[in-house]
Amino acid sequence: MAPNNLHGAGAQVRIQEVAFDVAAELAALQAGDPRVGAVCSFVGTVRDRNAPGAAGSVQTLELEHYPGMTEKSIEAMVDAAFARFDILGARVVHRVGVLQPTEGVVLVAVSSAHRGQSFQACEFIMDYLKTQAPFWKKETTPEGAHWVDARVSDDEALARWGIAARNA
Numbered sequence: 001m002a003p004n005n006l007h008g009a010g011a012q013v014r015i016q017e018v019a020f021d022v023a024a025e026l027a028a029l030q031a032g033d034p035r036v037g038a039v040c041s042f043v044g045t046v047r048d049r050n051a052p053g054a055a056g057s058v059q060t061l062e063l064e065h066y067p068g069m070t071e072k073s074i075e076a077m078v079d080a081a082f083a084r085f086d087i088l089g090a091r092v093v094h095r096v097g098v099l100q101p102t103e104g105v106v107l108v109a110v111s112s113a114h115r116g117q118s119f120q121a122c123e124f125i126m127d128y129l130k131t132q133a134p135f136w137k138k139e140t141t142p143e144g145a146h147w148v149d150a151r152v153s154d155d156e157a158l159a160r161w162g163i164a165a166r167n168a
Helices: 022-030 069-084 115-131 152-159
Strands: 011-016 038-045 060-065 087-095 097-099 104-112 135-141 144-147
Touching: 011 069, 022 038, 022 087, 022 104, 038 115, 060 087, 069 087, 069 115, 087 115, 104 115, 115 152
Parallel strands: 011 087
Antiparallel strands: 038 104, 060 097, 060 135, 087 104, 135 144
């Protein structure tokens, strides 16, 4: 998929099956821009969500999406982050397909002149992704496969930004 440039070279949203290279993504986000004083990133990985302390109960995590619709939805939230925060660039790379424990699922990275704006925008985008981006997750455990439901805590995280969500 060709990169989407919402705010010049500073914004990009990609959905892909292959693993992402965090260092390469962060370097591309900064891209020699002398205004960048901070780059904040979040990487989400496949973990055992259902059984704290019982490592290995999640055998795979499968993510599905609607191509085109998912990207547009995330692009709208990145636009909202640019409107709310004084940021210079943003990248969201989200994987789909069948993933194994410890594999990277999502990268959100934001650049700005100062760290506070990067931290806030990164968290804002991630809170949105957890509740509003159209992804469907299916976990396979030793007990079988099941779809993962939204959580009330994710809706509450988005609400602190003034965005109501009713997913859980």
